[in-house]
Amino acid sequence: GAGVSQSPSNKVTEKGKDVELRCDPISGHTALYWYRQSLGQGLEFLIYFQGNSAPDKSGLPSDRFSAERTGGSVSTLTIQRTQQEDSAVYLCASSLEGRGVETQYFGPGTRLLVL
Amino acid sequence: AQRVTQPEKLLSVFKGAPVELKCNYSYSGSPELFWYVQYSRQRLQLLLRHISRESIKGFTADLNKGETSFHLKKPFAQEEDSAMYYCAQGGSYIPTFGRGTSLIVHP
Numbered sequence: 001g002a003g004v005s006q007s008p009s010n011k012v013t014e015k016g017k018d019v020e021l022r023c024d025p026i027s028g029h030t031a032l033y034w035y036r037q038s039l040g041q042g043l044e045f046l047i048y049f050q051g052n053s054a055p056d057k058s059g060l061p062s063d064r065f066s067a068e069r070t071g072g073s074v075s076t077l078t079i080q081r082t083q084q085e086d087s088a089v090y091l092c093a094s095s096l097e098g099r100g101v102e103t104q105y106f107g108p109g110t111r112l113l114v115l
Numbered sequence: 116a117q118r119v120t121q122p123e124k125l126l127s128v129f130k131g132a133p134v135e136l137k138c139n140y141s142y143s144g145s146p147e148l149f150w151y152v153q154y155s156r157q158r159l160q161l162l163l164r165h166i167s168r169e170s171i172k173g174f175t176a177d178l179n180k181g182e183t184s185f186h187l188k189k190p191f192a193q194e195e196d197s198a199m200y201y202c203a204q205g206g207s208y209i210p211t212f213g214r215g216t217s218l219i220v221h222p
């Protein structure tokens with residue numbers, strides 16, 4: 001079956017612009033995670049969705065970052081007024097039920113470059 | 116809060132040499148530990164998990180509760196093992212990842 005997909009694969013934007021990143025999880029996976037991957041910082045957790053529960057936003061670095069998940073499936077991560085330090089690879093992952101013992105399945109990522 | 120430490124950012128070895136990628140985790144009664152790998156231009160994927168007690172691509176990892184470690188080992192490294200390796204601790208709904216170790220295997 002299809003894996004996790006993300007779009008766009010690359011995004012170049014100017015400082016101050018807003019960007020939207022999209023994630024399509026594996027069908028049937030109720031848990032969805034967003035991470036930021038940057039050199040030297042590893043994998044930084046951003047936000048977690050589980051079914052219809054309120055998302056865990058504890059990893060969002062500032063109020064310029066927000067995310068939503070519609071219909072328990074597709075998710076969009078929005079970064080407003082982008083800054084150069086937002087440049088990174090944004091990864092989406094999904095898992096079956098969001099329990100800690102499960103394998104996470106990752107998308108290919110969106111590489112964001114803020115000029 | 117959970118913490119996963121990978122002390123080496125970069126590990127460079129020659130083909131055929133043994134390799135050990137270190138991972139230490141914060142104390143947890145029953146930790147759930149994973150190793151994920153990202154090869155060049157590929158997505159991050161699961162390599163192995165401790166509850167499976169299996170060897171994948173010649174890699175093994177043993178959970179040492181006394182030392183709170185979950186080091187990844189391979190007796191004879193291959194060039195195709197060159198990749199970024201992340202140790203992760205589950206057990207809560209949000210897994211905690213280490214900062215990653217870049218393994219380079221020279222011919």
